[in-house]
Amino acid sequence: MKKIFGLLVGIAATYLMLSCQNRTTEAKQVIKNDTLKVRKLKDTISIVAVGDMMLGSAFPSKLNLPPDDAIHSFKAVDTFLRGDIVFGNLEGCFLNSGNSSKCKGINPNNCYAFRMPDRYAGIFKTAGFNVLSVANNHVGDFNNKGRKNTAKILDSLQIHYAGQLDKPFDLFSIDSVKYAFVAFAPNENTVSIKNIDSAKLLVAELKKQADIVIVSFHGGGEGARFEHVTRKTEIFYNENRGNVYAFAHGVIDAGADVVLGHGPHVTRAVEVYKNKFIAYSLGNFCTYGMFSLRGPNGIAPLLQLKINSQGDFLYADVVSVKQDKISRLTVDDSGAAFQKMKTLTDMDFKGHGLKFENNRISLDEKQ
Template sequence: MNGWTKGKNAALLCMASVFLFSCSNAADRGIEEVLAAPNELAGQTIEHPPLPSPIDKMVIASASAKQAAPNPNEVRITISAAGDVTLGRDENYGYAYSFDEEAKKHGLRYFTKYIEPIFKKDDFTTVNLETTLTTSTRKASKTFRFRGHPSYAKILTYGGIEAVNLANNHTYDYLQKGYNDTIASLKKEKIGYFGRTLRLMKTVKGIQVGALGYEGWSNTSTLRKQIANDIRTLRKQGADIILVHFHWGVERSYVPNSTQKVLGRFAIDSGADLVVGHHPHVVQGIEEYKGKFIVYSLGNFMFGGNKNPSDKDTFVFQQVFSFQNGKRTAKKEIRVIPFRISSVTTRNNYQPMPLAGGEAARVKRKIVSLSAKIKKPTWTAYEVK
């Protein structure tokens, strides 16, 4: 046999081997196609390493078998909080590009497009409802008066928002009739509400979650007494977690004032498990205080009160509370999710959108930097992805 023939036979043998190897791995192609499928949430293709060999698969299966099974007695409650939500507008500032115009053009579900994947996966979402839901025309004598159609309460349902704070400076923009209509609209959609003298208790996965809301303009003994009494009352009623909302601070101020800090810490000292704030219309820092968290300002969120604010940064704060055999554990897990109040940058289209990449990193750095103006931001140690 000459050299050419030997080379030809070797090549044929090599090709046959490749063919047999490809056939033996044909079943793996289905797995590879699944791994390479588009990630619908991120809008990107998932990158993955080469498929493991049969030996690698045996090792992986063996390692998986050794992992401890999830503890059936552990209950995890994820609470989300976002800032100012104004479903409607001040009619003195024109209809063009207003919340009402966007609702008419696109329908109510338009506003919740980007928040549904987040809020429908958690267990309890709260926001500050800074508007009235009424058709009443009698207004309060003040500069800004916000009103939305009662049907706009459906937006909260679409968005996966379970409860709203009503303790703010726009709840009575359309007087007592507007306030009563707002509550009726929320009841129709089975949206919980709390604030001022209204306390909310909700059962979530067998855990009792309580919510309170206050206007924290001044650090008065009357307000402190109410906060302490309300927290004590909810505990007696069986609350396992107590969330406190404060509408406080100075508009467009990025640093909390002394009243915010005193009241926030007092609420924690009185037994609150998480404190969140709003009203400045911009974000402020986060403080870890005695192992709990005070989120001083979440900023705007779905805010129909301004067609084009200069600062569109905001965020969603999430905390996971863990319970073992019905008792709270010491685990602390939080997420700070950077958002923009609009899905476009040129104006406010009232469609909050989570940020990614460089923009998300920028907003996160901003929150950490603002936190450092209060105290060392130790809360970052508890963040999870």
């Protein structure tokens, strides 16, 4: 474990050193040209965020791919996937062939290993996604081959991503706003959610480099029994899935502006802590094949979050979506995910100071 953390710190230091060097060079050039100006950030930054996405796996056979070859996966919601940042969790790798070592000795049809065909990556790009988490338990289903191929394809499409040990974070600019994106999980080869002190150190360093720091985590138990934020370490199948409450608060204390959670496959509560927004789980957003879509697993929020240039929460509009095996991803006019989010927030964070009204989450000025 110490070796992993040492590797992480070393990687982070290298990334940050190179970034500092580049920025120093840029600054010198600006001064040399006598064009030094104060950057004016956007008054309002728009972040669209969704949960788990896996559009269909060609393993163990092509029978697990959708009839339309996933082309229309986001058709029902594509008008909502517009923002400065459009984020989701990539729950699987891109790889055209290969077997998974995790399925040795068991029937592949009963093994949860996901590899999307390479061509599916373009579907995410076309839909509008520009930031993806690769910190989860399925990006490594096909080992280093799958991880490397996924990174290569995302790089080619200029989609920002982070969360594996060889790329714990990404630094980039959009419309003159400097972003840092960093992703955590409790799984092998990911930046650990379980070591909160290390996470805080990394976030604090990133905050020195960026205007807005976005943190993603894959954590917590899975399914309807794990809808609540317990504020304790969550154990699922004898695995430590992290204390997501302590983690989220810790990284905000260190400088994070937004925390976006996923992993439980169900919608969880939200919170505003120190004026920063936390979504504790964004559920199953667009998942095809072996995923359970029963009950709360079949509904999810599409979050349209607005923050100011200091990263403080302004409001969030919620588009409720639902999935089933036949209709797949559709907008849910009943607003079930929004109502679930409200109910769980009322239960888990009494006195939360938020108002849930007309599919909008805002600060309750009366409190």
